[in-house]
Amino acid sequence: MATGREIAQLCGVSVATVSRVFNQPETVNEETRSRVLRVAKELDYRPNESARALSTKQSTMIGLVWDTDHRRPGWRHPYLQDLLIGLKSALSAHGYHLLMLATSGDAREVGASLADPVGYVNMTRRHHLGGLVLIDSGSDAEAFGAFAQSGVPCVAVDVVVDGPRATYVTSDNAGGAFSAVQHLLGLGHTRIATITGPLGNQPSEARVSGYRRALVEAGHSLRDDYVVAGDYYRASGTAAMQRLLALPEPPTAVFAASDEMAVGALLAARAAGVRVPEDLALVGFDDIEIASVVEPALTTVSQDKPGFGVAAAKAIMAMITGAEREAPVVLPTRLVVRGSCGAG
Amino acid sequence: MATGREIAQLCGVSVATVSRVFNQPETVNEETRSRVLRVAKELDYRPNESARALSTKQSTMIGLVWDTDHRRPGWRHPYLQDLLIGLKSALSAHGYHLLMLATSGDAREVGASLADPVGYVNMTRRHHLGGLVLIDSGSDAEAFGAFAQSGVPCVAVDVVVDGPRATYVTSDNAGGAFSAVQHLLGLGHTRIATITGPLGNQPSEARVSGYRRALVEAGHSLRDDYVVAGDYYRASGTAAMQRLLALPEPPTAVFAASDEMAVGALLAARAAGVRVPEDLALVGFDDIEIASVVEPALTTVSQDKPGFGVAAAKAIMAMITGAEREAPVVLPTRLVVRGSCGAG
DNA sequence: GAAATCACCGTAAGCGGTTACATAAACCCT
DNA sequence: AGGGTTTATGTAACCGCTTACGGTGATTTC
Structure with missing residues (x-):
């Protein structure tokens, strides 16, 4: 060279x-x-990038914080690849690279995990990173708060954070849920239940509120026993569905806050001899790959997954080039009607 | 700091x-x-990592070459996440990070794409990367040859490369295919076809040879019309299945060289009114997530996907610390019997 | 026509580490 | 006791690039 x-x-x-x-x-x-x-x-x-970074105190890299701790139940991300595709291509357009931060193992570094954001923040400074993108599979979003407070530019995907140089990008969760439930209502259902994501998680709550609003606007009353909590992952969908089917007056339709849970619910229904969509209409959320291969194919609220990445990249770049506080980005959703709701 | x-x-x-x-x-x-x-x-x-890298001409980063060109038909990777999980955790253990290289957009850089490995190799030097990990979704593996020749340490996943400081990690493809077909034979099938991956691709060829060996060892003759080429992706599986079903004497069992193609085949069979597994036994390869949610669930040859990442990391680290030429790594496979072969 | 302005470029001091080499003190030996 | 080692540390050059500052002619200004 x-x-x-x-x-x-x-x-x-x-x-x-x-x-x-x-x-x-x-x-x-x-x-x-x-x-x-x-x-x-x-x-x-x-x-030479090292020399340049040393001198300018700025590298052309953005850090990715992605916890792959196997001990957590839900450590897999439902649509990581699409996210990365969007993120990578948008960053590339600015000449930036994505650095997947190691979470531990460096003898010189305190073990960095989501529980210890300090480690990541240190790495950010050591490498002169432009900022951090935080992705989470839904379980311990609150840990991201510390990142947001650290002062390094960061944007979280699908997690609400607040801080001096932090934002987030998310879908129109309430709107998406609303349209899903409205669709179910339009098919004549009145006993509509929901399997929620982890409570306390903002996007998850928003989906519940969208569900509620649709029912209320249609003049239906809200039943507590029709709202059962899950954690976005499949097993919780199965468990939730079992509880719903055991109800004295089971629902005829279910809106699950994630496709994974919807699949879990589907499995539970099948095991219980409940036919989908004949006996039970099912709608999911996310539109991940399995939604279309499952039988019947899932009707679902589609999220713009690469769009998350693109928006995150834009937000980070904006913060790097000055902007103090970027507004959160809310991406539109789209209802994809397939077989599981009985309208296909 | x-x-x-x-x-x-x-x-x-x-x-x-x-x-x-x-x-x-x-x-x-x-x-x-x-x-x-x-x-x-x-x-x-x-x-400070920049200073250290500048001075030692070595960073603690490994580059990831992953082409996300949307124009290619098969740009999605079937099990990227698992691969990354293994890669990341193994690299972390050595204190290394994974840099997802931007493919273009930097005005100072010639557009880097698989067709132009020079761009990536330049980045490797600019950032003092320890080496490159090459992952490919199966379509244009031959482009990797140039990387292998460049002299920078690199290891390819599921692609055979050769060069001064290059190796690859792959599954025991022949063995896996062999066990799949043998299983089908054990179920009494005699008319067994295969849908292959892209021809010319080494792992793909190995799967074909495993298929052949199983038939030959069982005393069956090989029929050319029972070997139809695909490209690992779903649509090709559908097309291939349609051709097979149109044969004067259609097979009673099919071994698809990827789960995606198996799913495609499943769809084609369903569309043609052919029941799986009653009328047609189906076995896939990979054991990706959809294999277990599809109906019937796919019997498949399971690959150790995080293991690819771990092995790749190990190989790279070995090359960094001196080793001139690392031996290729061949990971064992495991037949997972589910419903689609009729033995579940 | 001298002073002020401007366009252009070189000098040199960083940036924060690593490391060859020199130095100095302590130790060993015969 | 004096030369040869060892051990422990400091000095300074270097990695390759950026940038504040200053200098040199050329051009403008009054």
């Missing part, structure tokens, strides 16, 4: 001039500039 | 000594060492 010094020598200029050619082109004479550029191209010059 | 200089001043030593405490502890006096360590701890000292 050619260095700036070599270019300088070949061009008969100083390294400062070479640097200026790339960073403040307007301050260098047209002719010498093109000369430097030509030589740089010939030598296939690439500025 | 405290710097080495600050520690040095507080301890009344030189920065060199501080550095030595962390890099060659045995060369510094027991007493001053502990003094430095104590102060470092108090100040929560973390060596």
Whole structure:
């Protein structure tokens, strides 16, 4: 790899001039500039990122905080790949890379985990990262608060955080849930239950409120026994469905706050001899891959998954280039009607 | 963030000594060492990674080459998350991070894509990366050859590469296919077809050869019309299945070289009124999530997906610490019997 | 026509570490 | 006792780039 010094020598200029050619082109004479550029191209010059980061205290990397602790029950992310695709491509457009932070193992570093955001924040400074993207699979969102308070720019995906340089991106959860339930109402259902995400989690609560609003607006009363809590993961959907089926007056339709839980519910129904959609209409949330391969295919509220990544990247970039406080981003959802609700 | 200089001043030593405490502890006096360590701890000292990388020409990062070009038909990876989980945790154990390389957008960089490995190799040097991990969704593996030749340590997942400091990790594809077909034979099938992965791709060919060996060893003849090529993705499975069903003497069992294609085949069979497993036994390969939620659940050859990541990490680390040429890693597979083969 | 302005570029001081080399003190030996 | 080791530390160069500052002509200004 050619260095700036070599270019300088070949061009008969100083390294400062070479640097200026790339960073403040307007301050260098047209002719010498093109000369430097030509030589740089010939030598296939690439500025050394470590040196540049050291000097400017800014790298072209964004950190990704993704906890893969196997001990947590729900450590898998339902749509990580789509998220990464969006994130990566949007960051690429700005010349930024995504650094998946190691969570431990470095003898010099305190074990970094979500429970210990300090470790991540340290890494952010050590590597001069531009900011952090926080993704969570739904279980312990509250840990993100510490990140948001640390002062490093960060944006959380599907988790509400607040801090000096922090925002989040989320779907229109209430609206999505509303449309799902409204659709069920439109099919004539009146006994509609919901399997919620983890309580206390903002997006999860929003989905519940969307569910409630749809029922209320349609003039139905709310039944406590029709709201059973899950944790977004499949097993909880199965358990919840079993409880609902055991009710004296079981629902004829269920809105599950995640596709995983919807699949779990589907399994429970099948095991109980309840046919979907004939005996039970089912709607999920997320529109992940399995939603379309399951039988019957899931009607679901589709989230713009790559859009999360794109929006997160935009927000981070905005914060890097100055903006103090970015407004949260709310992405629209879209109801995808398939077989499980009986309208397909 | 405290710097080495600050520690040095507080301890009344030189920065060199501080550095030595962390890099060659045995060369510094027991007493001053502990003094430095104590102060470092108090100040929560973390060596600046950019400076360290600049000076040592080595960072603690490994690059990930993952092409997300949407224009390619099969740009999604079937089990990216599991791969990343294994990769990340194994790298973490060595204190390394995973850098997802941007593929374009940097004005200073030629657009880096799989077609242009030079861009990635440049980034490797610019960032002083320890090496590259190449993952591919199966479509254009041959592009990886250029990486392997570049001299930077790299390990490919499920793609055979060869080069001075390159290896790969793959499953026992032939063995896995063999066991799948053998299982089908054991169930009494004699007309067994296969839907292959992309031809020319080594793992794909290995699966075909495993299929062949099982038939031959059982004394069956090989029929060309029972081997139809796919590309690992669902649509190709559907198309292939349709061709098989249109045969004058359709197979009674099919071994698909990927779960995605198996699902595609399942859909085609269902659409044609062919019942699985009653009329047609089906076995897949991979054991991805959808394999277990599809109806009937797929019998499949399970790959150790996080194991790929772990093995890749190990290989890279070995190459970084000297080893010239690492031997390829072949991971065992395991037949998971579920409903689609009729034995469940 | 001298002073002020401007465009352009070099000098040099960082950025925060690592490490070859030099130095000094303590230790060993005959 | 004096030369040769060892041990422990400091000095300073270096990694490659950025940038504040200053200097040099050329150009403008009154």
